[in-house]
Amino acid sequence: MGIKQRLIVMNFLQFAVWGSYLVCIGNFLGRVGLGDYIAWFYVAQGVVSIFMPAVVGALADKFVEPQRMLGLSHLAAAGFMLLAAWFGYRATELTAAGLPTAIGPIFTAYCLSVAFYMPTIALSNTVAFSVLKSTGHDTVRDFPPIRVFGTVGFIAAMWFVNFAGFGLTGEQTVAEAGVETVRTVSLAAQFTYMQLVVCGVLGLVLGLYAFTLPRCPLARAEAGRKTLAQRLGLDAFVLFRQRKMALFFLFSMLLGVSLQITNGYATPYINSFAASSDSWFAANPTLLVSVSQVSEALCILLIPFFLKRFGIKRVMLMAMFAWVLRFAFFGLGTTESAGGVVLLFLSCVVYGVAFDFFNVSGALFVEQEASKPMQASAQGLFMLMTNGVGASVGTWIAGRVVSRYCAWEGGYLVAREGVEGGWSMTWILFAAYALVVAAVFALVFRYRYDPAKLR
The missing domain is CATH 1.20.1250.20 (MFS general substrate transporter like domains)
Known part of the structure; x- marks a missing residue:
């Protein structure tokens, strides 16, 4: 071999x-x-x-x-x-x-x-x-x-x-x-x-x-x-003195809140429909969610084209609005109708844009804006803010939200009795959060697009 x-x-x-x-x-x-x-x-x-x-x-x-x-x-x-x-x-x-x-x-x-x-x-x-x-x-x-x-x-x-x-x-x-x-x-x-x-x-x-x-x-x-601090990216905290970098790392953390929410709750949500129907998709939620990973693999191939055509900031915004669609489609989707399944499928398709576009464009932004001696630490800080702090805080909050509107009954996580909203409300809340983050990012983050840097 x-x-x-x-x-x-x-x-x-x-x-x-x-x-x-x-x-x-x-x-x-x-x-x-x-x-x-x-x-x-x-x-x-x-x-x-x-x-x-x-x-x-x-x-x-x-x-x-x-x-x-x-x-x-x-x-x-x-x-x-x-x-x-x-x-x-x-x-x-x-x-x-x-x-x-x-x-x-x-x-x-x-x-x-x-x-x-x-x-x-x-x-x-x-x-x-x-x-x-x-x-x-x-x-x-x-x-x-x-x-x-x-x-x-x-x-x-x-x-x-x-x-x-x-x-x-x-x-x-x-x-x-x-x-x-x-x-x-x-x-x-x-x-x-x-x-x-x-x-x-x-x-x-x-x-x-x-x-x-x-x-x-x-x-x-x-x-x-x-040092261990350098490996953790902690020495890169000096970059917070720069407004542009401080905003980037802050929004990296805020967007990182979305990362693990669907990993934790997408399959229990889809499977919850099996409590009231014999839908094949409800019985095979992991297979349906795997479309997200297929999309991720394909979207990696699209990134060079989008970066050269639209620039880093716009690609980041595409990722942020893709998270809005990811959650919104889940909130509107269902396995009990063909249209509802299509919405769940679309939610999985846009995941590739949501995940890949921000991770890759964010890493390129760090590479271009951080000084050479600081690049490795800055990349470590980027990962710490998204996959560490952001993902941890976001998943904890998501757990509290889901527990507010849903409860386990008969092996399924279904809408909690006496509480209006159920699963739809949880996904809409997540979509609203992602929308606010994207809108504020578009307004306050300033970055001049230089095509030459991406060659």
Whole structure:
């Protein structure tokens, strides 16, 4: 197997590990009485993203070869995720017996797992770049086609847990002819602890596979010049003295609030329609949401054209208004009519614009506006504000909003009785928030478009 093919396998597995549970863990948590804690699982991911990549990256630079650190991190993450799956199995047994489930064991094991997984995203890139350079390849030309297989792996894992049932069944309450009926149904992995097992097994495979990759040299000299604060991007806070940069980082955080909301609540929302209908889409929410990742992969190819034609600020605005459409289409969509399904589908399509356009254009803005010695730290600060602080705060707020209007009943997260609005109101509130952020950004952020900088 050639070196490119080996790196393709690495990237495929890297994101398949994540895709096996990221958008559907809420379906499982709700069925074992932990639905009110969905937001905390995503908050934990954002919190560890603030500091763990820097800590593990420092070790990979100075003491442990990157490919070995990648393998060790995945083995640790897989072990803790399998432990979380065991606690998930116990929670399933307790729920079936009508007993309450404690969040502590499964949440602790999950947090430890993601703490070791999140650094591997950067580590896998480090390994890929190092191996490509050492074998005489052009990273600018050869890495993107390799990286796109990461998205393919994410989608493949989503499809697998959407359909694979592993023979598990469960009781669900379904409204038939206006009468609620409890019936036994087959449950795909997206609704059970088996999604965590799939994640753990894939992590073990990748952890062992990483040890077979070519050696990557340590970067002790360069690493020795970097402090932990620099790795976290904290030294880049000096950029807040510049009005333009301060506004950019502030809006990065505000937009980051939107990042994990649909990851946490899109599939429980779509599946909620199964409580009152036999819609195929309601029964396969993970598959429908996977259209978002397909769109993400395709939109990456469109970014160069849009940047050259419209400039960075306008592309950022496109991303912000795409978030408005993402949430609004969810609020208007339903699986109970063809038109409603089309709206859900469109919500997934615009996700590619919402996610990719801001991340890529934002990274380019930082590269162009930050001084050379500060660029790495500025990029770290950009990621900290969006995927760390913004995503964590946003998911926590989203959890409070969803709990206000919806409640778990019979295995489904449905509109709360006595409270007007339900799911539609939650999505409209999120859309309104994104609209306000986009409008204010358009008014206060000043940036002169220079086409020459994008050549």
